[in-house]
Ligand SMILES: Cc1cc2nc3c(=O)[nH]c(=O)nc-3n(C[C@H](O)[C@H](O)[C@H](O)COP(=O)(O)OP(=O)(O)OC[C@H]3O[C@@H](n4cnc5c(N)ncnc54)[C@H](O)[C@@H]3O)c2cc1C
């Protein structure tokens with residue numbers, strides 16, 4: 001193919017999935033001329049699996065993306081079909097927003113957002129090659145020979161690189177949703193020296209609504225009032241659909257067990273490693289053999305389609321086996337499959353090759369984001385896209401990088417886990433991955449991250465002003481709660497006794513009452529006479545959590561202060577660990593490979609001991625004096 005010079009950009013983003021979208025928008029919004037490339041223009045922001053956003057820990061990620069100035073939360077608010085806050089019965093740290101989304105509406109919304117963003121071009125073109133020039137610039141080359149010269153490249157290729165589909169005995173080269181795979185780019189990356197490996201993931205069948213007996217299933221309505229993802233959405237729309245729940249049974253299990261030898265996974269055809277926390281139904285049947293049944297969420301894919309998604313039934317068994325086991329399920333006895341479930345194997349990187357900015361350690365100007373970095377999930381991808389896009393732009397502008405630490409966010413935790421510990425299967429965010437989860441709540445994501453977004457340049461003046469007003473109201477209300485004395489009147493004591501908590505003998509501060517497990521902000525309203533009546537619900541919730549969990553939060557904060565002490569001790573870029581006397585050989589090797597940014601990051605590398613950390617601290621102390 002004859003090549004031609006097609007122009008220059010500051011940043012080229014390979015991919016318009018969830019990572020590529022956030023990367024492209026962030027880079028363009030920070031003033032860099034940006035081109036986002038996609039294999040298929042009609043699938044910008046495609047959700048090849050469940051059209052749902054959020055859920056445990058993932059909802060936190062969406063809130064954080066929004067707080068930094070990203071797009072996913074706004075798009076989800078504009079296109080949701082049903083919304084629920086999960087885990088309301090548990091502590092505030094694990095409350096997680098989850099929404100079922102209209103898939104086509106979401107993809108269209110995101111595409112239009114890219115099309116209308118200044119400094120951003122969106123192009124349908126498969127990139128097949130990537131070159132590093134001697135002057136530090138990069139070139140990306142399309143299948144049609146167009147050569148674009150760029151100062152930075154962000155790879156956000158999802159599950160397309162070297163994609164291979166598996167359904168029973170059938171297997172072919174392919175991307176998700178019937179798209180073609182990106183083969184050449186894998187070869188180009190390997191040629192450059194990037195080491196790739198194989199992961200796999202899967203998706204369940206989509207079935208026709210008319211073939212499903214929803215009356216046989218448990219209906220699951222959305223929650224009112226709807227809580228939006230974005231801190232900027234003032235009036236979220238209504239819930240528009242019902243979801244349903246049904247269950248597998250002994251018969252389903254038997255069909256699967258009888259056909260396990262036909263599974264490409266159990267037959268050894270798939271070599272890629274699948275997501276531990278999103279197992280296929282055949283995996284669940286084998287791994288949790290004692291479990292009599294598994295839950296299936298039956299969820300609409302959109303308003304203008306009859307396709308239903310069967311969450312929990314991901315499979316790569318042959319098509320006829322899929323039909324057979326689905327028809328054993330209550331309500332699915334006459335089900336018709338519209339899209340068959342499949343597994344997909346793809347190339348991705350070992351994220352230990354990346355810095356916390358998501359730039360490759362060995363290839364300045366080259367960044368990785370999303371499923372390409374070894375993660376799984378739309379929200380994980382979007383979070384990384386935002387971080388890669390911001391950091392590519394900051395570097396080109398000669399500004400300090402945006403590195404979010406573990407105590408600032410789930411985004412920081414996700415990236416630190418990836419680049420410090422690596423991952424041996426597709427990485428999924430969970431609240432248990434954060435040691436600071438009482439502080440990293442979805443309700444306070446703006447408090448934690450909007451100042452960072454503002455500093456970077458992604459938060460407008462108007463939004464910043466609204467944020468500051470909200471913080472002022474929060475502080476005012478906290479002050480009022482802490483200084484208000486509730487007297488031991490009959491009305492107060494009747495209320496306390498009716499909520500099974502002891503009456504007062506003297507006046508007590510409102511915050512002390514709020515700390516009682518039987519009470520909350522809403523319950524105390526009738527006796528809290530100085531409460532402002534125009535306080536927004538989100539400010540009320542913030543104040544309640546901060547007061548109720550004050551002691552725990554304070555304790556966690558002191559752990560954070562300790563952690564940050566080490567996080568501020570940065571290593572020089574050209575650090576030679578082999579020259580540091582006293583470091584054990586294993587530590588020298590691991591540190592040399594991962595090249596941590598700070599002593600804090602070094603302390604989390606497996607194989608680096610507390611004694612090694614002491615040696616590093618002494619070395620830094622001497623080095624900074626010299
Ligand atoms: C079958 C399946 C099941 C999944 N199940 C779920 C699920 O239930 N829930 C969930 O959260 N996640 C699921 N995932 C993962 C989810 O799709 C990804 O985590 C998420 O989409 C990753 O976003 P991304 O931006 O990294 O990549 P993608 O969304 O895959 O986007 C990749 C982009 O790169 C472009 N591209 C690739 N190569 C090139 C090239 N050479 N040139 C130009 N453009 C290129 C593509 O056109 C596309 O725009 C599943 C994925 C698949 C395929």
Ligand SMILES: NC(=O)c1ccc[n+]([C@@H]2O[C@H](COP(=O)([O-])OP(=O)(O)OC[C@H]3O[C@@H](n4cnc5c(N)ncnc54)[C@H](O)[C@@H]3O)[C@@H](O)[C@H]2O)c1
Nearest residue numbers: 049050052055084201202243275277278297311312376377
């Ligand atoms: N390979 C991948 O990348 C891949 C593949 C499959 C799934 N996933 C991820 O895993 C998630 C699905 O995984 P899963 O099947 O383990 O389920 P999940 O982890 O999302 O569901 C766990 C819990 O969430 C709640 N929940 C789920 N759907 C709900 C609904 N419609 N209404 C109310 N509550 C609901 C339920 O309490 C359920 O038990 C996706 O959202 C995606 O993030 C990723």
